Amino acid sequence: MPPTDPPRMLEVKSMEESAYKIKLFNPLAEYKRYEGEIASSVAKTLQSGRYILGEQVALFEEELARYLGVEHVVAVASGTDALTLSLAACGVGPGDEVVTSPFTFIATASAILRLGAVPVFADISLDDFNLDPASVEGCLGERTRAILPVHLFGCPAPMREILEVAERHDLVVVEDAAQALGAEIMGQRVGNLGTAAAFSFYPTKVLGGYGDGGAVSTNHAEVAKVARMLRNHGAAERNLYLTLGYNSRLDELQAAALRVKLKHVEEMIEERRAIAAAYDRVIAGGPVEATRQPQGARHVYSLYTVMCEKRDSLKDFLGAAGVECGVYYPRPLYRNALFEKAPFRKGDCSRAETACGEVLSLPLYPALTESEVAYVREKLLDWIKALERGREPIAESRQAGGPR
Incomplete structure (x- = not known):
């Protein structure tokens, strides 16, 4: 039988891969800079035999908390989960409204919807693509529970004004900091301003891993406690489940790699x-x-x-x-x-x-x-x-x- 042509889909993929001399993102090139350190850290973790919620995750949480200037960090499986768990740990639930941006990734809204809450979209400023505090205040209603500002593209949202709106109306503020690790405003790093914040370690993010990953940050011990339960099936301790939770644990291998990159x-x-x-x-x-x-x-x-x-x-x-x-x-x-x-x-x-x-x-x-x-x-x-x-x-x- 004569050889067949390669599948068309493979040809198309090959053309796409070679089409651009300069890529929009290049996680591989970034990895190559720290390849030796990452490989060593991951190899040691593999040899430990502990791959879920072990030493690497605990150390990463401590080091990231120190970097952000917060009391608590809870490492989870993705940035989307970090948003969901942050909102849930702050008491957002069915029927609540959460004011947020319509100009962002879908995870911001889907996290609200998964809790049975309702996203309310306010307008943005064209200066920085972040929420306009005046528009936020105009969107508030009787069922509004929280404001979810997005630090879009790495630019911090106008947190002083947003926090003032929240204080006037007794609302929770949860920061979507998925794209903005290391950004600063009001003399502090984002993730240290609201009741809680969500970060993403998707490979193209400022601190990118080699798969999915995320984290919740907070200065509130009770919020951290609830987030820790929720990430691990709602368990307060082994075989004792207090609430319906998620399977959302950052694994040890990702934590080992992220610890290296956090240093840089x-x-x-x-x-x-x-x-x-x-x-x-x-x-x-x-x-x-x-x-x-x-x-x-x-x-x-x-x-x-x-x-x-x-x-x-x-x-x-x-x-x-x-x-x-x-x-x-x-x-x-x-x-x-x-x-x-x-x-x-x-x-x-x-x-x-x-x-x-x-x-x-x-x-x-x-x-x-x-x-x-x-x-x-x-x-x-x-x-x-x-x-x-x-x-x-x-x-x-x-x-x-x-x-x-």
Whole structure:
């Protein structure tokens, strides 16, 4: 029998993998920088014979709590679980309303829905893509239990104003810090401002693991106690179950790797900030607008996201030049089919609608080389100059360019 052609799906995948010279994310390149340390830490953990809720998880929780400046950290299986457990441990349940952003990843809303609560979508600011406190206050109702601000793309939300709204109305604040580990506002790191906070260790995050992972942070002992029970099937102790819980435990191998990367997270954040500053200098004052972070805040740039009225033109131009870009997010959460049946409420979210039509995220990660950053800057400038001359930028072939 003659040999058959390879399956078409494999061909397509191969083309996609080779299409971009500069990727939007590159977790493998980041891993290679710390490969020896990570391999050694994971190997020792494998040799220990303890893989669930052992020494590595306990040490990681202690070290992350110290880094964040909080009393308690509870490591869990994912950022989504961290959101769900944070809300549940703060008393959010069936029939409660939680005010949050429509301009974020679906996990923010799905965590609310899984508890039988109702997401209420307030509008954002186009300066930093975070919740507008005035819109939040306008969305409050008799059943509002909590506010869930998202520190989007690594930029801290306006927490002082949000906390003031919460205090006026006796509400809980749970921070969605999935994208913002290390970000700072009000002189503190995010995760240390609300009643609880949720972090994600998805591979492309600021502190990325090699699989899923997440954590709950809090300064409240009772919240931490409940979160610990919930992550382990609702167990108060072995074979004693007080509530319906989850199977949501960060495993020892992930904790071993994350402990290594936590030691380097500050240097990785500073690299992210330096790349963002290099991009900022190219686009300043032009048709592409960068995030304007709050005064005194520290942005950690889990994503470098800009606004551009001609977003699709810019995306196509950069893509053809071999620069992968992403759209986070193409529609507000309430425009997903999920919400044709799922309950929700919303205020005027016109700025979120605008953002969805104009945002574009550029490559930014610690392992991005100087030549790669220079190439992205060059192509950005080419597009801007063509636009300023009144000409439609013409995309080059992917095969023609690229950093040397």
